[in-house]
Amino acid sequence: MSGNLLEVKGLKKYYPVQKGFLNSTAGYVKAVDDISFSIRRGETFGLVGESGCGKSTAGRSLLRLMEPTAGEILFEGRDITKLSAGELRKQRREMQMVFQDPFSSLDPRHTVERILEEPMIVHRTGNARERRAAVDKLADVVGLAKSQLQRYPHQFSGGQRQRIGIARALALQPKLIVADEPVSALDVSIQSQVINLMQDLQHEFGLTYLFIAHDLSVVKHICDRVAVMYLGRIIEITDKHSLYAHPQHPYTKALLSAVPEPDPDIRKQRIILQGEVPSPANAPVGCSFHTRCPQAMEVCRKERPPLLETDSAHFTACHLYDGTIHSQLA
């Protein structure tokens, strides 16, 4: 099977900013501002960016855990933004989520067994005995012992809890899993375990991942294609090889230069960005990055650069790579 499992078109999530006691809307925080991308069946699509850039909001909106303000989300060609509450609940079997914080994403009053069985109860899959068997299998798959099923979340370590969270997401045999920074709350040594587990599961069950992260080395390890977000917009999408070898957008270059190099002898040029990330409530006109961009031009202050194919399968939203503007300048 090939093709796109998920297509996102013009997804927006705006939060109204209310002022005064009459709650008049004074403006919007554009957490996610018109992003479009597609995820192919079986791939791992990375969504990276610094904190506050809207990547988690994007992940949650496309599962409709938050209602998107505008846009289409086509899952296997079906627009899930138009589903009714009941249809959406059924649709959730196909798309599951792994959360960032393994300490708050599991109900402290439920045993692991109950946590893993619950999705199947909700969707009325199988009878009690079949569900028990499925729970045992799930535990087995993520490396939990059968004897641990009667325990409560607080009796597990962070890595184990995250594996419980992954097992829960697998319980309904979904096609897509949105992993919202699944390893950033874990120790480095545990991170690799969880990442490897996720990769193994992907091969075994033919899963498609949307992997949200801020750690570029983790993304490099697991993702096939990567989208870089800045201030609610996608500024660069490409496969990971060309992103790491030939980053185009100045922001991506700065991000990549900040990845620590394990070899102390390698001297590399770090690009230090000046200033702060502007508030998404008051995003700059034109290119949202122009306030900090070392290569900003006049046009960047006026016009918002569109996401263009600047190289084969390499999309960048930057005037530097927009041929028409260069020809005008020349």
Add this chain to the structure above:
Amino acid sequence: MSQPTIHATSPSNVPAKEASGPWRDAWRAFRKNKTAMLGLGIILFFVMIALLAPWIAPYDYKEQELVNRLKPPSAQHWLGTDDLGRDLFSRLIYGARISLWVGFFSVIGSMIAGTILGVLAGFYGKWIDMLISRMFDILLAFPSILLAIAIVAILGPSLQNALYAIAIVNIPTYGRLVRAKVLSLRTEEYITAARAIGMKDSRILITHILPNSLTPIIVQGTLGIAHAIIEAAALGFLGLGAQPPDPEWGKILSDSRQFIQKAPWTVIFPGLSIMLTVLGFNLIGDGLRDVLDPRMKK
């Protein structure tokens, strides 16, 4: 699903741990709390007395012996007699039934009503929250005893109506508590996770929100029983609660207050009974709070 079978890793050598769960852990910690256990002891003592009243009480609580009026404690009447020659010890024993009954059931009533309203307000928010919260505000705007008196005045003075009045007056205490707890739980990740699974709101409420908001309600409820007993005694004292000859502690107290100098035992012992029960419930409540509320842990 096709799974690889991994049998080698199933650890059979792991020692069976003592059964554990949030409630069992709490009970284990509670047992170590000496003052809370003392409170529990006091309450169990009174509960036993109340349950076994007909077998323990040496006399009938209604039986008047007019020749033995206002007799001090003696071998026949351990705690003396009242102005109608009734055995005070027997009356207090039967009184335990009334006070505990009022305490438990008024609290259960306000707890159920308060929890339902609080959950609705906290979970659905918007105008539902507005409506319910303002209702609580109105109830809280009156001094509780005054409101209780008004309710009893409308319904007519009787023990049962006093119970209703106390229950109604205390609804906002539980309602606001639950609402606040639900508001904070609603943003918890595991509630989002439950929604991501495709769970209905009603199921999320029952299986996730309610069990997790139970601990503050239980603590408040235990402390609330003490409060309710005092309120019942106060209503009894004012003649709005239990009617003669029912041996309600507050009523005994008010009937005997004119003899406080001549026969102090008629006032001291019912007062002591009220104080001990209230103390018992307060000690349990404080202990439960220490055990169940992680922020209080040191």
